Amino acid sequence: MERPTMKDVARAAGVSPMTVSRVVAGEAGVAPGTAARVARAVRELGYQRNDNARSLRQKNLGTSAIGLVVDDLANPFYALMARSVEDQAHRRGYVVLVGSTNDDPRREREVIAAFTARRVDGLILVPTIGGHGFLRQPMQRGTRVVCVDRPARGLAVDTVTVDNRAGARRAVAHLLDRGHTRIACLGDRYDIWTQAERHAGYLDALAERGVPADPALVRHGLRSHGETHAALERLWALPEPPTALFTSNDLITLGVLDAPPRPRPVAVVGFDDLPLADRLDPPLTVVSQDPHALGATAADLLFSRIDGESAPPRDVVLPTRLLIRTPRG
Structure with a gap:
C-alpha cells in the first residue's frame, strides 16, 4: 500500500496542498476550522510528512522534538509537569511541542496527528477517556509513547502514575x-x-x-x-x-x-x-503529588525508548504525601 501524499490529504480536506503544508508545518494564518479539517484528514489517511532533509538539518543542529499532550496546560499541575519534561528534554538537545486536549478524544487525535506529522521522536501523553488503539500505527513507524498521570485504554506502553x-x-x-x-x-x-x-x-x-x-x-x-x-x-x-x-x-x-x-x-x-x-x-x-517527578520520570522512560530500550512496558507508581497543616498561633 502506497503512503498517502500531501495531495491526497488536500483532496480529502477540500483544500490546496499549500494549505496542508502550512497546517503540517504549524504556520499561523490558517482558519481554525480549516486546520481542524486538515488535521482530521491527516489522521484518517495516516499521512506523515517525509521531510528527511529538514530532519537531518535539525539533528545536525542538535535539536530533535518530542510531543507532550496534557489535559489542560492552564492547570498549574500540568504546567509544572510540562516544565519538568522540558528541562529533561533540553539536557538531551530536544525541544518539546505541547498541546492540550481538555479531555476530548477527538481533539486528542488531532493534536497527536499534528505532532506525528512533524515526525516527533516520541510522545508523552496524559490520555483522554477514549481508546488509544489509533496510536499503534505511529508506534509501528517508530514513534515512542509513554503515558503519564493515567493509563491509556487498549495500549501497552510505559506508564507513570501516582497512588x-x-x-x-x-x-x-x-x-x-x-x-x-x-x-x-x-x-x-x-x-x-x-x-x-x-x-x-x-x-x-x-x-x-x-x-x-x-x-x-x-x-x-x-x-x-x-x-x-x-x-x-x-x-x-x-x-x-x-x-x-x-x-x-x-x-x-x-x-x-x-x-x-x-x-x-x-x-x-x-x-x-x-x-x-x-x-x-x-x-x-x-x-x-509531585508533578516534577511525574514529568521527569516519564521523560526518562521516553528517552530510554528513543535510545533503543526494548524491555516490556513498565508501570511506575509514585507515592503521595499527606501534608497536615494546622492553624498558626
Missing part, C-alpha cells in the same frame, strides 16, 4: 480522625481514571471506619468554579449538610476557596497542593 487511591484514603481518614462523618466528595468527571481512583479511596476510608457512604454527598463532573459553586449550594441545602469536604483536584479546591461564604465552618482536604496553601487561614491540608 491516587491510597492518597485519597489517607485524606478522608484524616477527616474521620477529627470526628467528621458527613464528608462530601467533590470530583471531576468520573470517567477520568484518576478521579475514579480517588473516589474509590474515599469509599475505602469510610468503609474501614464503618461509616455508611451517602450518595447525596458525592458530586462528580465539576470542571469549573461555577459548577463547583453550584455543587456546594446543593450540599449546603441538604437536611444534614457535610461538615467536611474532600476535593479531588486542585482546580476544584480553588473553586471551593473562591465560593461565597459558607453557612457554617467546614473542614477541607484537597488532592494536589496549591501555591501559598500554607498561608491560608486556616492553612490547607492536602494530598501532595
Whole structure:
C-alpha cells in the first residue's frame, strides 16, 4: 500500500496542498476550522510528512522534538509537569511541542496527528477517556509513547502514575480522625481514571471506619468554579449538610476557596497542593503529588525508548504525601 501524499490529504480536506503544508508545518494564518479539517484528514489517511532533509538539518543542529499532550496546560499541575519534561528534554538537545486536549478524544487525535506529522521522536501523553488503539500505527513507524498521570485504554506502553487511591484514603481518614462523618466528595468527571481512583479511596476510608457512604454527598463532573459553586449550594441545602469536604483536584479546591461564604465552618482536604496553601487561614491540608517527578520520570522512560530500550512496558507508581497543616498561633 502506497503512503498517502500531501495531495491526497488536500483532496480529502477540500483544500490546496499549500494549505496542508502550512497546517503540517504549524504556520499561523490558517482558519481554525480549516486546520481542524486538515488535521482530521491527516489522521484518517495516516499521512506523515517525509521531510528527511529538514530532519537531518535539525539533528545536525542538535535539536530533535518530542510531543507532550496534557489535559489542560492552564492547570498549574500540568504546567509544572510540562516544565519538568522540558528541562529533561533540553539536557538531551530536544525541544518539546505541547498541546492540550481538555479531555476530548477527538481533539486528542488531532493534536497527536499534528505532532506525528512533524515526525516527533516520541510522545508523552496524559490520555483522554477514549481508546488509544489509533496510536499503534505511529508506534509501528517508530514513534515512542509513554503515558503519564493515567493509563491509556487498549495500549501497552510505559506508564507513570501516582497512588491516587491510597492518597485519597489517607485524606478522608484524616477527616474521620477529627470526628467528621458527613464528608462530601467533590470530583471531576468520573470517567477520568484518576478521579475514579480517588473516589474509590474515599469509599475505602469510610468503609474501614464503618461509616455508611451517602450518595447525596458525592458530586462528580465539576470542571469549573461555577459548577463547583453550584455543587456546594446543593450540599449546603441538604437536611444534614457535610461538615467536611474532600476535593479531588486542585482546580476544584480553588473553586471551593473562591465560593461565597459558607453557612457554617467546614473542614477541607484537597488532592494536589496549591501555591501559598500554607498561608491560608486556616492553612490547607492536602494530598501532595509531585508533578516534577511525574514529568521527569516519564521523560526518562521516553528517552530510554528513543535510545533503543526494548524491555516490556513498565508501570511506575509514585507515592503521595499527606501534608497536615494546622492553624498558626
